[in-house]
Amino acid sequence: MPDGQPVVFVVDDDPSVRDGLDSLFRSVGYAVATFGSVQAFSLHRRPDRPSCLVLDVRMPGPSGMDFQAELAGMGDPIPIVFLTGHGDVPMAVRAMKSGAVEFLLKPFREQDLLDAVRAAIERDRARRSEEAALTELRARFTSLSAREKEIMAFVVVGRLNKQIAGELQLSEVTVKVHRGQVMRKMGAATLAELISFASKLAR
Amino acid sequence: MLNPKRFRLGRTGIGLCLALLAGVIFVADTYTDLEIAVAVLYVAVILVSVRFDRPALVLWVGGASAGLTILSYLLTPRGAQHAGLVNCLLSLVAIGATTYLVLRAEAAEARTREAGAELAHMSRVTMMGELxxxxxxxxxxxxxxxxxxxxxxxxxxAATPPDAAEARRALERVVADADRAGDVIGRVRRMVAKAPPSRELVDVADLVENVLSLVRSEIRKGQVVLRTDLADNMPPVFADRVQLQQVVLNLVVNAAEALGQQETGPRDILVGAATDGMTITVSVRDSGMSLAPAAIEKVFDAFHSTKPGGMGMGLAISRSIVEAHGGAIYAAANPPRGMVFGFTLPTGGTGSDWSHA
Structure with missing residues (x-):
């Protein structure tokens, strides 16, 4: 498994379906790990890479739907593609509302499945890069001094230097210097960029 | 029907006896005085002819009896003409009435048999719907x-370079899966076939496995744990495979539904098969509610159901199937909880009459 190669996790209690999906996903260049039950998958330590979960709805033990709820409860964001031998509309609606990428009936069309998995991986990749960016932003924000954080809070709500100086009992020049530091440390080229960083941090 | 050849000989034998009997009656009727109404005895010939299960034959025998009666009347040399005529007419009435009644009874019985077969098929189809x-x-x-x-x-x-080993493994799985799908379809086809009862040597353990493979996923959906305890090397039974499948299916589906009704407690079904050499016992144990002894007595009655929306036909049909195979069906509490339903079958074609199951 080359580093960064996307991983598809397959959970299906049918060994033949499992092996088939394993072979299919490997043939299109994904890394694959298969499991016979959700318990086995839960115990697995997942690598830090873009990934998605192809999950059979009906299995002995907790069902795929139950497991989706469990993952959501734990805050696990892995995108899920459901496969089922016989699903009904309410089941599909419930799965999609709970954030599933796709709900496919067995026997599925290969292209539908591959499209769904690609979309799921993309979703995970986007989430990961967003998360990485946010982590970076948080690190930058932590590097600000207490005074700089204070001034940034005023800047991003549109206060002028003069107003900030008045509020904080500082000279305008001092505010200007701190403001320059904030822009530099946060890596913001423009005020608009700084405001967007601030709103991401506040989320 | 166990030995068709012998059976055919039996039918021919009966036919010869009938002809002989008719001949004896004819001779006796002709040579006795006109006052002695020997011709009434033709009724016996008509009654025996019913055993051939052919209405046309019964009609023919009735007509022949009437003809012989008239011929005897004309040929008989001695006796009072007047009494002879009355006796002859009475005999003809008796022969006619018997023929008519026998034919009606026969038709009614045929309808009952048909209705029974229809019902059995219907319930099988209903169950198929559920499945x-x-x-x-x-x-x-x-x-x-x-x-x-x-x-x-x-x-x-299509990869460069092509990976033949991977492709071969995948194709082997394709073939295995195609076989698997074919097996499922074959089992379904055998199950829905509206086949007349046919007897063959049946491996009970194999039959049980077959039925369970069809219902396994349905049962699993109800979070029920299905276990089996099937003895090895059981002697075969001489039975109608489709009918026996129906009985096993019925008992298992019943158990699963009983467990589905309960909110708490373990959900286990244990399907067992064992033998003592003379009989094979198949049992289905569940961990649901136990029925009261009074209720257990009634479970095999037609139109008696403990399930909401149940038709109350499943166990009644199962009982008639098992009994037609010379076996017995039973129900009992399964301590500490749940019920056990089961049936016994004689092994290896210890022939019992079951021609119209």
Whole structure:
């Protein structure tokens, strides 16, 4: 498994379906790990890479739907593609509302499945890069001094230097210097960029 | 029907006896005085002819009896003409009435048999309806495997360089899955066939496994744990495979439904088969509610159901099937909880009459 190669996790209690999906996903260049039950998958330590979960709805033990709820409860964001031998509309609606990428009936069309998995991986990749960016932003924000954080809070709500100086009992020049530091440390080229960083941090 | 050849000889034997009997009556009727109404005895010939199960034959025998009666009347040399005529007419009435009644009874019986077969088929079809979902799952599973493996094989072959080993493994799984789907369809086909009862040597353990493979996923859906305890090397039974499948299916589906009704407690079904050499016992134990002894007595009655919406036919039909095979069906509490339903069958074609099951 080359580093960064996307991983598809397959959970299906049918060994033949499992092996088939394993072979299919490997043939299109994904890394694959298969499991016979959700318990086995839960115990697995997942690598830090873009990934998605192809999950059979009906299995002995907790069902795929139950497991989706469990993952959501734990805050696990892995995108899920459901496969089922016989699903009904309410089941599909419930799965999609709970954030599933796709709900496919067995026997599925290969292209539908591959499209769904690609979309799921993309979703995970986007989430990961967003998360990485946010982590970076948080690190930058932590590097600000207490005074700089204070001034940034005023800047991003549109206060002028003069107003900030008045509020904080500082000279305008001092505010200007701190403001320059904030822009530099946060890596913001423009005020608009700084405001967007601030709103991401506040989320 | 165990030995068709012997049976045919038996029928021919009866036919010869009938002809002989008719001849004896004719001779006696002709040579006795006109006052002695020997011709009434033709009734016996008509009654015996019913055993051939052919209305046309009964009609023919009745007509022949009437003809012989008149011939005897004309040929008889001695006796009072007047009494002879009355006796002859009385005999003709008796023969006519008997023929008519026998034919009616026969027709009614045929209708009952047909209705029974129809009902058995209907209940089988109803059960199939309930199982369609389960079967769809059983078939879609191998099909999903075929789709995945087949496409994988194409991709492995199209890769540069082609990976023949991977492609071969995928194709082997395609073949295995296709066989698996074919098996499911074969089982379903055998199950819905409206076949007349046919007897063959049946491996009970194999039959039970077959039925369970059809319902397994349906049962699993109810979070029920299904276990089996099937003895090895059991002697075969001489039975109608489809009918026996129906009985096993019935008992298992009943157990699963009983467990589905309960909110708490373990959900286990244990399907067992054992033998003492003379008989084979198949039992289905569940961990649901136990029925009261009074209720247990009634479970096999027609139109008696403990299930909401149940028709109350399943166990009644099962009982008639098992009894037609010379076996017995039973129900009992399964301490500490739940019920056990089961049936016994004689092993190896210890012939019992079951021609109209």
């Amino acid at each position: 369609t979902a389960s079967i769809a799952h059983e078939v879609s599973q191998p099909l999903a495997g075929i789709v995945a493996n087949g496409n994988a094989a194409l991709r492995w072959l």
